[in-house]
Amino acid sequence: MEFLSYLISGISLGSVYAIIALGYTMVYGIAKMLNFAHGDVIMIGGYVSFCAMFYLGLPPVVATLLAVLACTALGIIIERLAYKPLRSAPSLAVLITAIGVSYFLQNSALLIWKAAAKVYPPVIDGSAQLFDGQLKIPYISILTVFACLIIMAALSLFVSKTKMGKAMRACSEDKGAAQLMGINVDATISITFAIGSALAAIAGVLMCSAYPSLMPTTGSMPGIKAFTAAVFGGIGSIPGAFLGGLLLGIIESMAKAYISTNLANSIVFAVLIVVLLVKPAGLLGKYVPEKV
């Protein structure tokens, strides 16, 4: 029974990682950049929905929509101002700019919303009881898992079936060739950022509901973990991000429960290292042999 409850908290945590990782992996797949500001967009999404619910008294669904809108706009603005001018620059320059954006968002949030932690009002309360109340599953965990599954399915469909999705895949394979085929590469990258940021907003709402504390630095650690999850599953792969996130969450919970709460993160990272040594492109990533 204990094992089940640890497993459930692991799955719940893993689903949050997975949603964030999906955003990471989308952006990486197309723009080939590690967007370190992604975690901070999540934090902004959390704050926007918090303000909508707490100050304006809006229902959670409307607040989530507002957060999605705000983050999408933010994502597009960041992309235009900070990343687009660096399209032809070396990838490390973009990485450092992303870090600059991350600092900027954190410190803006500190000035706007102050340093004091806010307690996030849960979007749904209570828990389902199984086995005569011996096992309790918070509804928010169930919601997170389902949201994660729906988002993954929708993204997979979008990427494989729609015209825009095809354009994205083309850009991720070969930007030059895509451009020659009449695909607007700049617009495609912008849309990818918009989708990634919208996902970040949803992740923000779900993460803050499950772990109800909101600070300007709330996004940074989950951001790193989600990046790890995306690499774990094979960066650029949508099912990979989902699998990576879920496994990461479960490993973290189990490590905390059975080995050491002190070393939980280390164990997660150690597993990551071992997996990458065995499968150098992640669990579901494609290993592309270099041609001479």
Next chain:
Amino acid sequence: MKRVFAFAVAAVMALSLVACGSKTEQPSAPATNETSDSVQVFKLGSIGPLTGGAAIYGQSVINGAKIAVDEINAAGGNIQFEFNGQDDEADGEKSVNAYNTLMDWGMQVMVGPTTTGASIAVGAQAAADRTIMLTPSASGTDVIAAGDNVFQVCFTDPNQGVGSADYIAENMAGAKVAVIYKNDDAYSQGIRDTFITESGAKGVDVVYEGTFTEDTQTDFSVQLAAAQSAGADLVFLPIYYQPASVILNQANQMGYAPTFFGVDGMDGILTMEGFDTSLAEGVMLLTPFSADAPDERTQNFVKTYQAQHGEIPNQFAADAYDGVYIMKAALEAAGCTADMSAADICEAVVAVMTQISVDGLTGQNMTWAATGEVSKAPMAVVIENGAYVLPNA
């Protein structure tokens, strides 16, 4: 591209203007026209994290100290202060930088830094320079070990651990206790260590210990589930209120309802924005400060703080507020004058620190040992209907 660049530069310029504009009103120097010969204006510096993850503590300390300085200057006594608060991001290196910046400014007395690690780093410098240092909130025992010129306003950690264990042994005999603490935090670890030692001596039954770190302080479901299955009916939380609020929320979601017992770091939980105070119903804590206290000074302080910053002050702000008044009392007792150097003031103040007794928001008749440790009584309170009440009342 050029336009974007130009726009960005313009934005920076505008921002810097704003920043400068707000900066000019910041130093709260006393009104000069009232200055007569007998009025002594000391340069008082403070340090704390104003940015980064620990910003709430530093901001509270700087704000609290500033309110005390403004009050003292407005009252127009013989001792007045010029105030300067600097950011250290809760980092030893940055804190030493902040201290050096303050020394360049001409600081004579210091009420800071805020966090333990930073205070130890600055303490070594202050001890070498002979600058008097009174930390409002750095509670580690290593802080005051830095030198004879380092003093604390808050309790030391062992003090709280022993106090909590004694209280539980006396009033809640037979409780099965779980401890959840933050083991990369000197404050939390320090209280936990003495709590466990004292619990062993007093026969308190500790059935589970769980830890977390800065990086894992969002999810406590595993620790709570383990505490629940270990049969704990009392959970001791020697941690700050922010992670504590998450623990209360998650315990509620899991349907786990033990008695929660906190320390002074728990103060502030009731005034967190968005916190459902019904979750804290029945939480017990040892705290030296309560924003609900009916006495006039506390009420005035809370009112001023709220008017200036839109928040209810926590114990960090109260400790810093007391710190400034303690410094004033010490300067008065030592008969210091503003033309004395920082080192001379330090010697004079160190000599009188063990003799003065100060009434503040965080305790009556506070006195100091030569080690730098404060002596004041912690108060056990229980939260009922969203307010602190005495448990026996």
Next chain:
Amino acid sequence: MSAKLKRMKSHTRVNLLTYLGVTVLFVVMFYLQSAGMLKRSMAGMLIPICCYMSMAVSLNLTVGILGELSLGHAGFMSVGAFSGIIAASCLQTAIPAAGLRLVIAMVVGALFATITGFVVGTPVLRLRGDYLAIVTLAFGEIIKELINCLIVGTDEKGLHMIFNVSGAKTVEDLHLKDGGVAIIKGAQGAVGTQTIATFFAGYVLVMITLLIVLNLKHSRAGRAIMALRDNRIATESIGINVTKYKLMAFVTSAALAGAAGALYGLNFSSLQATKFNFNTSILILVFVVLGGLGNVWGSLVAAAALTILPEALREFSDYRMLVYAIVLILVMLATNNPKLKVFFSRFGKKSEKEGN
């Protein structure tokens, strides 16, 4: 003299100027400091700046010259810092001379970081690109958590050490004899360290770092390393041992970071493992990228400038870190602007070849 300078290879000239520049700057700073003309806030930053310079140059060896992105450089600094602190504290009575103790501590720091670099590098360097980056990040975080669990003390019987996996152990469990001192108290870190670091040691550290990195870069091994960066397959096909040269660059970089860490650790009386987190690794990476990949003097300048910048921005008070972020973004945008690049190249400055 000037004719001689002209006849030299261009890189030799640049190297000589780098050494000369660092020395001149050191002499000026040292003179100003001893004459009391330096503000305290500046004087206090001198040693950390030396450490960061050394960190930046050594990371440049991995990122710029070897061409592998490392996000865990602070981990090696951490290993060096804590082993250096332990060494210095243990020898406190045996070797009263602070200078000698500092040198020993830095050597010990470098030694332990070398071992760690070897342990980390052997598996990691088999990976490529962003996968390598994430694994170095992972190692950095693991090192941080492991050191967080370390409790070390010393008494007349020697060094005592326990590893606090459960989180329930404390300094008491070391069972130190009377007169023993705790050196590292787990998560509370090293407290009460004697601050024996000096600016002169910082200067020597920077010079040694430069000497090693620049000589390596222009040696046979260095050319092999750069060939690996530019085209691994071609390099492999002409019989160059990939693993050996990759490891050589990586471990050298780790060792230098360890020495820098020891100096840093002995400059503050308290130090926590959390100081060397991901953000510190990133900070050093920012120095390297801003200074230019493979450009050693660029790293020096960037490390000094970006350490001073947040302090210089203190007058912005609350807006300080926001302004810092904006400056960082603008500098990245400006230095990568094609038009500006053309503008600079007009001045005949041969832009250093970037490795990507």
